[in-house]
Amino acid sequence: MKLKGRHLIDVNDFTVEELQAIINLGLVIYKNPSKFSELCKGKILGTLFYEPSTRTRLSFESAMLRMGGTVLGFADAETSSVKKGESVADTIRVLDGYADIIVMRHPREGAPLLASQYSTVPIINGGDGGHQHPTQTLTDLLTIQYYKNHIENLKVAICGDLLFGRTVHSLLKTLSRFPNIEFILISPPELKIPLHLKNDVIEKHNVKIIETTSLEEHMKDIDVLYMTRIQKERFFNEDDYIKLKDSYILTPEKLKYAKEDLLLMHPLPRVNEINYDVDKDPRAKYFQQARLGVFARMALMVLLLGRDTNA
Known part of the structure; x- marks a missing residue:
């Protein structure tokens, strides 16, 4: 090769x-x-x-x-x-x-x-x-491989800014090419995945997709939870950012119903979407992800x- x-x-x-x-x-x-x-x-x-x-x-x-x-x-x-x-x-x-x-x-x-x-x-x-952001995707794939031992047969939830998030777009495009990946896409209606990406890339591979506004709804089923920040720099109107910036905040309480082997990831930087108390959870691997x-x-x-x- x-x-x-x-x-x-x-x-x-x-x-x-x-x-x-x-x-x-x-x-x-x-x-x-x-x-x-x-x-x-x-x-x-x-x-x-x-x-x-x-x-x-x-x-x-x-x-x-x-x-x-x-x-x-x-x-x-x-x-x-x-x-x-x-x-x-x-x-x-x-x-x-x-x-x-x-x-x-x-x-x-x-x-x-x-x-x-x-x-x-x-x-x-x-x-x-x-x-x-293809090299962030390589990082993400390596992290999944390291902690899950495979990149297939996974339910992957991606939460936050799915409209502007380049890390999200690259990860969706890539993971959809691996066997038996299901996506749970969690975002405010204003920050949903772009329609062209959903239609042209993910559906082309017959990937199962659930779109929701609820972080908690599918927590018990998730194998990988990929949190992202709401990106202030992508907004033209600060009022729109302020309205959406606190849409999702992951806390220890919300993780109580998650799998024991959940892999919690984040491309960083973090703002407030993951509470600092979550860092103590052994399932939180975002700093190891950055090292990898x-x-x-x-x-x-x-x-x-x-x-x-x-x-």
Whole structure:
């Protein structure tokens, strides 16, 4: 299976088998990281973050540094030539002379795809607007594999902002391709999953979907609960955000009826949608999920760079 030189812009860029290969390698690295400590020695990761990020940017940097590589780039477009009016295409054409692989986050949907059309090195989409976040999905899949031992025959509840949530969109598109996945989609009516995504992606795979506004209604049946925040930055009207921001707050009381082996996830950052008392629950794995993201991204970069994992 050859992924060398490929871009990752959309989760559908890779087959299920290719995604599984990345996940499997990520788990191998997680269990024996020292074996990979110099696998990317001499390689440079370029980071282009036109939008704020903590976990994605730092986990990519950590991933490359853990493999002996180095990092250059910017975490704020205001400190780059973007402020002078430089286009994405020109920035990419310059940076791909400096770096061996590039991760890019941008507020405009489609910007990483545009970048990939001008780049001679692999481009990784680190999140574009409310569209997609494929490496968060790799993190999510690796987390499910690690704690559930499989990515099939699962009832997955996703709660919060299903309209603007790029992590949600990528996860839905990807999990719908795995065997016997059922979705329970929990959101206010104003933040329901986009109709085109529901029709074109999920229903295409004959996935069972339940849409509801109640977090508690299906709690006893859920295998994986994926909480998300209501994203203030995606609203044009602050009053609309204020009206919806407290729609769902997960508390220990609401988890009393959940399965003992429930996997509770969150892409972070958290605002108030998970009460801090829930952190003590052994089923809460969102901070472990963030840690596993480093190893998912290590595996991805190893394969896109064509490094020999058997050396």
